[in-house]
Amino acid sequence: MHFTEKSRKTIDACRFCWMCRHICPIGNATGMERNTARARALGLSMVARGVEEIGASIANVYECALCGACTKECLTAWDPILFTTEAKLEAAMAGEMPEYIVSMIENIERTGNAYGKTELCTRLSESIASLPTDAETVLFLGKNAMYRTCRQACAAIELLKKAGVSFTVLTDEPSSGWDLFFLAGGAEETRQTMKACAASLNSFKTVVAYDPNDARMFRRQFKEWGIGLNAEVKTFTEFTAELIASGKLTPKKSASVFTFQDPASLARDLEETVPAREILNACGTTLEMLMNGRDTNLAGNLLMAEYMPEAMTKVAVRRWEEAQRIGASILVTANPDDYAALETVKPEGCRLISIEEAVLECL
Amino acid sequence: MNKFLFSMILTELEDAVGIENCSTRAIDKLTHSVDYFWLSRLFVDRGEKMPEADFVVSPKDAKEVSKVLKIANYYKIPVTTWGGGGGTQGGAIPVCGGIVLDTKRMNQIFDVNTDSMYIECGAGSIYKHIENAANEKGYATMHYPSSLNCSTVGGFLAHRGIGVVSTKYGKIDDMVLQMEVVLPNGDIIETSPAPKHAAGPDLNQIFIGSEGTLGIITKAQMRIYNQPEERRFRGFLFQDMHNAFLAGKELLQKIKPSVMRLYDETETGSIIKKIVGVEKKGAFMNIAIEGIAEIVAIEEKILLETFAKYGAEDLGSEYGEKWWKEKITFFYPGHALDLPWMFGTMDSIAPFDKIEQIYWAMKNAVESNFPMARFIAHFSHWYEWGAMIYDRFIVEEPPQDPVEALRLHQQIWNCGVRAALENGGVVNDHHGVGIKLGRLMKEQYGPAMQVFEGLKKQLDPNNILNPFKLGL
Numbered sequence: 001m002h003f004t005e006k007s008r009k010t011i012d013a014c015r016f017c018w019m020c021r022h023i024c025p026i027g028n029a030t031g032m033e034r035n036t037a038r039a040r041a042l043g044l045s046m047v048a049r050g051v052e053e054i055g056a057s058i059a060n061v062y063e064c065a066l067c068g069a070c071t072k073e074c075l076t077a078w079d080p081i082l083f084t085t086e087a088k089l090e091a092a093m094a095g096e097m098p099e100y101i102v103s104m105i106e107n108i109e110r111t112g113n114a115y116g117k118t119e120l121c122t123r124l125s126e127s128i129a130s131l132p133t134d135a136e137t138v139l140f141l142g143k144n145a146m147y148r149t150c151r152q153a154c155a156a157i158e159l160l161k162k163a164g165v166s167f168t169v170l171t172d173e174p175s176s177g178w179d180l181f182f183l184a185g186g187a188e189e190t191r192q193t194m195k196a197c198a199a200s201l202n203s204f205k206t207v208v209a210y211d212p213n214d215a216r217m218f219r220r221q222f223k224e225w226g227i228g229l230n231a232e233v234k235t236f237t238e239f240t241a242e243l244i245a246s247g248k249l250t251p252k253k254s255a256s257v258f259t260f261q262d263p264a265s266l267a268r269d270l271e272e273t274v275p276a277r278e279i280l281n282a283c284g285t286t287l288e289m290l291m292n293g294r295d296t297n298l299a300g301n302l303l304m305a306e307y308m309p310e311a312m313t314k315v316a317v318r319r320w321e322e323a324q325r326i327g328a329s330i331l332v333t334a335n336p337d338d339y340a341a342l343e344t345v346k347p348e349g350c351r352l353i354s355i356e357e358a359v360l361e362c363l
Numbered sequence: 364m365n366k367f368l369f370s371m372i373l374t375e376l377e378d379a380v381g382i383e384n385c386s387t388r389a390i391d392k393l394t395h396s397v398d399y400f401w402l403s404r405l406f407v408d409r410g411e412k413m414p415e416a417d418f419v420v421s422p423k424d425a426k427e428v429s430k431v432l433k434i435a436n437y438y439k440i441p442v443t444t445w446g447g448g449g450g451t452q453g454g455a456i457p458v459c460g461g462i463v464l465d466t467k468r469m470n471q472i473f474d475v476n477t478d479s480m481y482i483e484c485g486a487g488s489i490y491k492h493i494e495n496a497a498n499e500k501g502y503a504t505m506h507y508p509s510s511l512n513c514s515t516v517g518g519f520l521a522h523r524g525i526g527v528v529s530t531k532y533g534k535i536d537d538m539v540l541q542m543e544v545v546l547p548n549g550d551i552i553e554t555s556p557a558p559k560h561a562a563g564p565d566l567n568q569i570f571i572g573s574e575g576t577l578g579i580i581t582k583a584q585m586r587i588y589n590q591p592e593e594r595r596f597r598g599f600l601f602q603d604m605h606n607a608f609l610a611g612k613e614l615l616q617k618i619k620p621s622v623m624r625l626y627d628e629t630e631t632g633s634i635i636k637k638i639v640g641v642e643k644k645g646a647f648m649n650i651a652i653e654g655i656a657e658i659v660a661i662e663e664k665i666l667l668e669t670f671a672k673y674g675a676e677d678l679g680s681e682y683g684e685k686w687w688k689e690k691i692t693f694f695y696p697g698h699a700l701d702l703p704w705m706f707g708t709m710d711s712i713a714p715f716d717k718i719e720q721i722y723w724a725m726k727n728a729v730e731s732n733f734p735m736a737r738f739i740a741h742f743s744h745w746y747e748w749g750a751m752i753y754d755r756f757i758v759e760e761p762p763q764d765p766v767e768a769l770r771l772h773q774q775i776w777n778c779g780v781r782a783a784l785e786n787g788g789v790v791n792d793h794h795g796v797g798i799k800l801g802r803l804m805k806e807q808y809g810p811a812m813q814v815f816e817g818l819k820k821q822l823d824p825n826n827i828l829n830p831f832k833l834g835l
Contacts, residue, residue: 016399016404017699018513019695031469031487032391
């Protein structure tokens with residue numbers, strides 16, 4: 001197993017440290033000791049020492065959502081995501097990936113998305129077809145929104161239309177590389193996917209990334225790997241907040257009380273927590289969960305839901321419990337992962353909407 | 364165990380807790396074989412495997428725990444309870460194999476009861492999560508150990524844990540009202556509805572500290588408190604520890620601070636200097652007083668007057684506040700003691716008339732018998748009658764061979780703890796006994812040990828619960 005020196009040091013630092021246990025959304029939901037950064041590090045430390053084969057640990061590596069809660073929590077700045085993604089890459093190189101991961105990667109090769117879908121929902125197809133093709137701004141929906149939360153993708157398009165934004169959505173939208181990065185780490189295939197994506201987006205002036213996972217790839221991984229993306233990248237929440245601030249969208253303030261579910265990649269990787277609250281405060285008032293902003297708890301991960309659906313259901317149930325404990329009545333999401341997970345286990349009497357739906361209701 | 368019998372037992376356990384909550388996966392066995400005990404960490408660091416369980420089960424409630432224990436009793440298989448795995452004494456290591464029973468699925472918060480000021484929760488709840496639940500309602504648990512983020516309610520109870528504001532709010536055994544416990548035979552019992560009674564001995568206190576040898580705690584009611592209106596810190600520097608003890612003792616006859624920590628000159632000059640920034644030589648003492656603002660102001664006046672009598676240099680509030688902010692930072696990788704060093708915390712407790720003597724006896728014993736070892740100490744939990752000593756030894760270059768290292772480790776522990784016992788201390792203050800100190804329990808208790816042994820024999824005749832721990 002060829003971990004980088006930095007990863008080896010991180011593994012050895014994390015293997016006996018439990019200080020981020022309380023913050024892991026997977027571990028908290030499943031109650032399983034293996035679902036901690038410490039457990040993954042301990043397993044991989046035995047692999048690094050040649051005591052265990054990677055096969056003994058790799059399924060556990062895939063039980064991490066890469067949400068970054070442990071990294072954020074670490075007061076001495078160790079980053080368990082580093083060795084988790086390296087382990088995925090090593091497993092890919094060694095042909096030791098779990099079968100269900102191989103299957104998802106084959107789906108990406110065959111259809112361009114991990115779910116193996118070949119058709120968009122009719123409404124989304126029609127919505128995209130109604131847009132001009134020669135705009136300076138492109139709304140990048142991402143594979144999760146396109147194939148898993150079609151209604152919210154349509155709502156996002158509708159919202160930008162109502163704001164009078166001249167924009168398009170690519171009918172053959174490429175992958176940002178997020179899905180491959182999640183499944184295989186920094187493999188060459190991931191790099192090639194990112195390069196192809198950059199090439200198709202570079203003709204635009206502005207890219208509005210609907211899914212924060214894609215925004216994270218554009219803003220962080222593309223830069224880290226030296227893949228040139230000339231277009232300005234804005235998150236959907238950031239862009240929407242600007243539309244409201246500039247008067248292009250004028251929601252009427254209602255009596256609604258919103259509780260925002262910060263997407264982990266938006267709040268932690270991109271350090272963006274304010275625009276969503278500006279949007280919701282323009283539409284009503286907000287009520288915060290204890291774990292909010294950069295301390296947010298992940299509510300869902302669509303890729304993981306493909307191979308560990310029961311655990312991911314528990315993650316969503318737990319987040320609903322946290323919302324209910326503070327008396328939240330309307331939970332608002334800003335990414336497909338959280339929305340799709342929370343929708344499946346929505347408690348009676350609670351409401352779940354996406355942020356674009358919240359604004360549309362107030363126009 | 365032969366394959367056939369193994370498979371039979373596995374299916375029974377799966378039937379008890381659900382297939383998905385009963386594991387024989389390598390990763391589950393590995394992660395439950397190493398706790399915070401230095402020797403377990405050393406072994407895996409050297410590429411040696413620690414003893415592993417045959418089965419790892421995660422029951423969701425007392426009923427499922429009961430089913431597991433009935434199976435274990437029938438087949439006479441050891442059961443080791445695992446909470447957060449943050450214990451330092453090897454108490455959670457399944458040294459005889461068998462079943463590890465992980466409590467963390469029992470993590471429900473059933474009630475935040477502000478009428479009677481407690482939270483009822485599953486024993487597998489991470490304490491930080493019940494602190495969050497208290498905070499959401501404007502209250503606090505006031506149990507703030509360094510392992511707050513990682514250890515469970517049951518884990519703290521099983522090892523008689525303590526937090527940094529203990530002098531005002533008490534130890535974990537002061538914070539529990541009622542518990543649900545599953546006995547080794549599978550019977551589910553509840554302790555009395557309230558802890559202060561004359562209905563015989565306190566059942567809570569029989570199971571608190573029993574380290575999973577007498578029963579498995581599955582539910583508990585833990586106290587919550589008002590958030591203080593004000594919390595003020597004051598740092599002091601004493602030129603000798605004797606005066607610090609006199610000052611501390613006198614202060615405690617007048618008021619109850621929340622935080623009260625005295626560091627010896629060596630620890631002041633090393634860890635406190637590094638993390639808190641105290642540059643001066645001497646013994647640093649940090650005091651926090653908290654509660655209603657008007658009372659805090661009066662208590663601060665009493666504190667300053669009392670400590671001035673004993674020549675304490677008032678360092679103001681800055682260092683104390685910095686310590687509070689960094690109180691958990693001490694335990695993160697990079698700041699915490701870690702491999703390749705050998706280290707151990709030999710905490711003990713005694714009345715004031717013995718504690719200083721214990722400090723010097725332990726220091727002399729460790730440093731004179733093991734010249735390669737450094738000895739540092741602080742005194743972090745105080746009572747009207749005495750204080751605990753949190754003393755640590757550090758060996759920067761332990762033997763590479765794990766068995767040789769184990770031998771040296773045990774020799775230092777025997778030497779240090781025996782020095783404490785000979786001078787009126789106890790085997791441990793708040794980390795427990797585990798497998799690390801079991802042999803020394805008999806030396807402390809002598810014939811009194813038969814009380815524990817009698818309980819064990821009556822409750823667990825097949826000796827299935829956590830064998831070789833607590834000296835039982």
